[in-house]
Amino acid sequence: MEKDTSIELRSEALRNVIGQVPPLLVRVGTMVIVFITLALALAVCFVPYPITIKSDGMVVETKGSGWVAVRSSVPYKFLYVFDTTRVANVTYEGEPDVISNAKVVDVDTKIVRKGNDNYFTVTLLSSTASNVLPVVKGESVKVETIVSEKTIWQVLWNY
Numbered sequence: 001m002e003k004d005t006s007i008e009l010r011s012e013a014l015r016n017v018i019g020q021v022p023p024l025l026v027r028v029g030t031m032v033i034v035f036i037t038l039a040l041a042l043a044v045c046f047v048p049y050p051i052t053i054k055s056d057g058m059v060v061e062t063k064g065s066g067w068v069a070v071r072s073s074v075p076y077k078f079l080y081v082f083d084t085t086r087v088a089n090v091t092y093e094g095e096p097d098v099i100s101n102a103k104v105v106d107v108d109t110k111i112v113r114k115g116n117d118n119y120f121t122v123t124l125l126s127s128t129a130s131n132v133l134p135v136v137k138g139e140s141v142k143v144e145t146i147v148s149e150k151t152i153w154q155v156l157w158n159y
Contacts, residue, residue, distance in 0.1 A: 044152045051148040051155075053078050057090075059139045060123075068126045068135050070102060072143040076118035081147050082107045088145040090126045092135060102126035104145070 010018070057072030070090055074082075086104045106123040113119075124143065148155070 044156075047152055048149050049152045049155050050146060051150075053081065053145045053147060055122075055143050055145070057124075057141045057143045059092075059135055059137055059141060062135055062137060066127055068100075070124045070126050070141055070143065072122050072124065072141070073112060073114065073119040074122050074145070076111060076120050079107075079109060079120055081145075082122065086145050086147070088124055088143050090124065091142040091144075093140045100126050102143070 053074060055072045055074045057070050059068055060071045061069040063069065082104065088102045088104065089099045090102045091099050102124040104122055105125045108121040108123070110120065111118050112121060122143075122145075
C-alpha cells in the first residue's frame with residue numbers, strides 16, 4: 001500500500017490568486033523601469049560634468065575698458081592641466097553673485113612654497129563690468145579654472 005505524500009497546504013482559491021500575474025501591475029512596473037532607464041541614459045549623455053580647479057588670487061592691475069589682471073596660486077600638482085589655454089571664472093571679494101569670465105594669459109612654473117604645499121602662479125585677464133563692479137588693485141578673488149566640460153558619458157569613456 002502506497003502512501004500519498006503530496007500535501008496541499010493552499011486552497012484552490014489561493015492557488016488561483018498566486019498563479020495569476022496581475023497584468024496591469026506588470027505593464028506599469030515595466031514601463032516605469034524602462035522610463036527610469038531611459039532618463040538615466042539621457043542624463044549620462046547630455047548632462048555636463050565640469051571638472052574645475054579652485055584657487056585664491058589677487059587683482060594685480062586694473063586696465064582700461066573693464067579689463068583686470070588677476071594673479072592666482074594654483075597647487076603644483078595641476079601644472080599639467082595648463083599646457084593649453086584655459087578659461088576661468090573669477091569671483092571678486094564682497095561680490096559673490098558677480099562672476100566674470102577670465103582667460104589664462106601666463107603660467108609661471110616657478111615653485112612657490114606656502115606652508116608644506118607647492119604652488120605655481122597663473123595670470124588671468126578678466127573682463128568686468130566697471131559700472132557694476134568697482135575693482136581695486138590688491139582685492140582678493142576666488143578663481144575657478146575650468147579643466148573640462150565633458151558630459152558624464154565622455155568622462156566615463158574618455159572621449
